[in-house]
Amino acid sequence: MRRTEADRCPGVLAVHEAADGGLARVRVPGGVLSLAQLQVLRMAASELGDGRLELTSRGNVQVRGLTEDGPRELSRRLYDAGLLPSITHERVRNILASPLSGLDDQGTYDVLPLVSAVDRALCSRPGLAELPGRFLFALDDGRGDLSGVQADVLVRAVDEREALLSLGGSAVRVSWAEVPEVMVAAAEAFLAERDGQEWRIAELDDGGRRILNRLGLPTTEELPTDTETTGSSVITAGRHGSALVVTVPLGSLGQEQAVVVADVAEQVRVTPWRSLVLVAPADQGARLEEVGLVTKADSPWNGVTACAGQPGCAKALADVRAEAWRVTPRLPRHGRPMHWSGCARRCGKPSGEFVDVLALGNGYSIDGERM
């Protein structure tokens, strides 16, 4: 696919001017936030934005409603907190990792320690500042939970020694020691192979094979067919030893919720499913529920997402988030994720099958049927 529009993927330094003010997207490699960083983000949202922290489908965090002077002060605070380590590469630090890696026995190899190495390798290559803001790296610890996130460069654990490097449908085995270098080398090869129009490897004809050939790594492996070993692209809430998986309704974390999270958790990981993994005592579930966070697997909020809608987006035909807030508590538990969209662009929709709730301007359709 050839693109004609510019890459306007927002960052901290390239703030998007939304209808409700500036929107800054803060990259959080591996989704890992220290408690101090969470506090900085919370205070920034309170003092510079609309008070809420938005979790994105790539495990990043957004602050919106920024005033004119907000972006400058925000970038200063994030730099001091270690959340803006590279000026040139800030928008390309899109690195997912299995959020429960190392916290339960479902993974084959703990990939969290590799996130920093991939991030450093990425930021050390000047040319990779040219990557599109949507280009995505992912480290799957073997459980298969990231197989549905449509990463450009996906590494999935095979065993303690090796992983499968997967690029646009082509795959090869690599040793763990070479993973950080080979991931960024694949990104460099993508930039060399594309003609300047493609944003993703999947948009490049036969892209995966061409990149592997350029790297001298001819395809040798079949991709795993068990695409989602967690059973869903949505992590349902539950307890995993001392790790709590907490759904944040509509991915919007309020001030009080962020305070309680920081109070109960020793460590916070942002997932790509609008939830948080908290390393925290299991008996803190009730406290999290008290402030509207979800720890129960049968909650109707699990798997429900919505785009910005009105008033944040000028294209929106309705305030879809308000409607989702109103309707969701009355919904029965549903098998598929559900996504509310303010227009046909369907920003932030889940990958794979989902219940498609679309604003029409004078009502809604659900899976194409007018309601």
Ligand code: SF4
């Ligand atoms: S789906 Fe439409 S209304 Fe919603 S955020 Fe995207 S452009 Fe705006």
